[in-house]
Every structure is written in C-alpha cells, then in structure tokens.
Amino acid sequence: MTEAHRRNAEQWIDHLRGDSGVRESALTDLRRILLLGLSKALRSRNLDEAFLEDVVQDTLVKILDRLDQFQFRSKFTTWAMTIATREAITELRRLRWKDVSLDDVSDGGRFEPPNPADDDQPEGHAARTELVASLKRLVDGRLTDKQRVAINAELSGMPQEEIARRTDSNRNAIYKLVHDARKKLQTGLREEGYDTREVIQIIA
Amino acid sequence: MPLTYEQLKGLIGFVAETTDDEITCIECLVGMAELAEFQLAGREIDDAVAVIRDHVEFCPECAEEYEVLLGALEAIGDVEDEPAVATD
Numbered sequence: 626m627t628e629a630h631r632r633n634a635e636q637w638i639d640h641l642r643g644d645s646g647v648r649e650s651a652l653t654d655l656r657r658i659l660l661l662g663l664s665k666a667l668r669s670r671n672l673d674e675a676f677l678e679d680v681v682q683d684t685l686v687k688i689l690d691r692l693d694q695f696q697f698r699s700k701f702t703t704w705a706m707t708i709a710t711r712e713a714i715t716e717l718r719r720l721r722w723k724d725v726s727l728d729d730v731s732d733g734g735r736f737e738p739p740n741p742a743d744d745d746q747p748e749g750h751a752a753r754t755e756l757v758a759s760l761k762r763l764v765d766g767r768l769t770d771k772q773r774v775a776i777n778a779e780l781s782g783m784p785q786e787e788i789a790r791r792t793d794s795n796r797n798a799i800y801k802l803v804h805d806a807r808k809k810l811q812t813g814l815r816e817e818g819y820d821t822r823e824v825i826q827i828i829a
Numbered sequence: 830m831p832l833t834y835e836q837l838k839g840l841i842g843f844v845a846e847t848t849d850d851e852i853t854c855i856e857c858l859v860g861m862a863e864l865a866e867f868q869l870a871g872r873e874i875d876d877a878v879a880v881i882r883d884h885v886e887f888c889p890e891c892a893e894e895y896e897v898l899l900g901a902l903e904a905i906g907d908v909e910d911e912p913a914v915a916t917d
C-alpha cells in the first residue's frame with residue numbers, strides 16, 4: 626500500500642475543494658487515514674471492515690460539507706478524525722440500543738428512590754434518607770415530564786443521542802434539557818439547606 | 830423500578846457539579862481536536878481548551894469518543910508535514 630501524500634491543513638482544504646483528480650486523490654488519502662485510525666482505535670470491539678468503511682464514507686460526506694467550519698486550530702486530519710470518531714461511536718450506540726424503547730429505560734419518568742434495604746452502609750443512613758426525600762420532592766415538583774424521562778433514561782445508561790432519536794430531538798437539545806434539570810435540582814437542594822459539596826459526602 | 834444507590838450517586842454527582850457555563854457536546858466536538866493535540870504533545874492547556882477538557886471529564890459520551898480519538902490519532906501518527914511531498 627502506498628503511503629498517503631503529506632499535506633498541511635491548507636493543502637487538505639485546497640485539494641478537497643479542487644478539481645476532480647486532485648480531490649479524488651485527497652479523498653482516497655483521507656479515507657485511508659481515517660480507516661487506519663478507527664480500525665486500530667476500535668480493534669477491541671471486533672467490528673467488521675464493511676462497518677468501518679461505511680462509517681468513513683459517511684464521515685467524508687460530512688467533512689466535505691463542513692470544510693468551511695475548519696478553523697485551523699489543529700491539524701486537518703485531527704479535526705477529520707474527531708468527526709469520524711463521533712460518527713463511529715454514534716453508529717455503535719445506535720446498534721447497541723436499537724431494540725430498547727425509551728419506556729424500557731425511563732419508567733415513564735417516575736423517580737423511585739433506592740430501596741433502603743439496599744443501603745449497605747450503616748453510617749449516615751438517616752442523612753441519606755432525608756436527602757433522597759428532598760431530591761424526590763424536587764424531581765417531582767420542579768422538573769418537567771421530559772426532564773424526568775431524560776434523566777431516568779440517562780441513569781439507565783441510554784446515550785443522549787439515543788434519547789434524542791426517540792424524542793424527535795437532537796443531542797444538543799437533550800444536553801440542554803438535562804442541564805436545565807440539573808440546575809433546578811442544584812438550586813432546590815441549596816434552598817433546602819444543602820451545600821452541593823456536602824451532598825456528595827452524604828451519598829458517598 | 831427503584832434507582833440503585835450507584836445511580837443515585839451518579840445523579841447527585843451530576844447535580845453537584847453542574848455549572849452555568851457548561852458547553853454542549855457539539856461545542857465540545859469543535860474543540861476536541863485541539864485538546865487532543867495538546868494532550869498528545871504533553872503541552873499545558875490554555876483556558877479555552879480547559880473548557881473542552883472539563884466537558885470531556887464530565888460528559889461520559891464525549892469521554893468515550895475522546896478516548897477513541899486519542900487511540901486513532903496515536904495509530905495514524907504524524908501524517909502531515911510541510912511542504913507537501915509524495916512519499917510513494
């Protein structure tokens with residue numbers, strides 16, 4: 626296999642915007658670089674070559690689409706690899722969660738505190754019970770249904786991208802939704818007299 | 830289904846560490862390349878990149894992507910150079 630031509634960032638951009646021959650050659654090199662990086666970084670996941678080739682193909686389309694967003698703050702290939710990585714992991718998450726519904730992981734947004742019998746630490750038990758009661762009041766009283774569902778789904782391990790897919794939303798919007806929920810809970814706990822650092826110790 | 834104590838701990842940790850100036854995962858993606866290059870070169874990071882690092886440390890999804898990114902960058906090594914030369 627011949628090595629890729631070396632290009633600096635300006636040349637990558639020029640070549641990818643260039644005439645068909647130059648462009649094809651740059652695309653071939655970029656494809657090879659992205660495939661090499663992803664296949665090694667994801668080696669332990671035993672993915673087949675076709676999966677990675679599809680991911681890289683989709684990545685190239687996105688890169689060509691976003692060339693004007695490249696800000697020359699890193700090497701071009703590093704930037705391209707961030708897009709490839711997100712593409713690959715997003716696709717892996719989609720496959721992993723494809724048979725799981727939001728209902729399966731969100732319990733309809735109900736906040737059910739842990740079973741006290743499962744609290745195996747005798748020390749601080751009363752403080753934990755009190756904190757959990759406050760938290761439940763705040764979750765029930767201050768969060769929206771959407772926020773409760775998203776939080777439960779996240780606590781069950783469902784990635785934000787997958788929550789977004791099931792709610793006609795996007796990862797950014799889910800991040801903001803949950804951030805807003807976290808802020809409300811933080812404020813609520815403060816109002817109930819909890820120092821936010823102290824709550825970590827209570828639950829530790 | 831009741832939460833486990835582990836989940837409760839996760840929730841409380843997230844709530845306690847919430848700040849007003851968090852960036853989103855999309856904003857994180859924009860700066861992730863720079864963070865990776867700082868880290869791989871062992872350079873001290875500046876304030877703008879520290880914001881990206883904070884997000885990566887806080888957001889499990891970006892953390893997973895960042896780890897794969899570092900692996901991929903290590904695998905490709907130094908593929909760029911100046912000036913452009915054909916190496917085949």
Ligand SMILES: [Zn+2]
Pocket residue numbers: 853854857884888889890891892
């Ligand atoms: Zn993130």
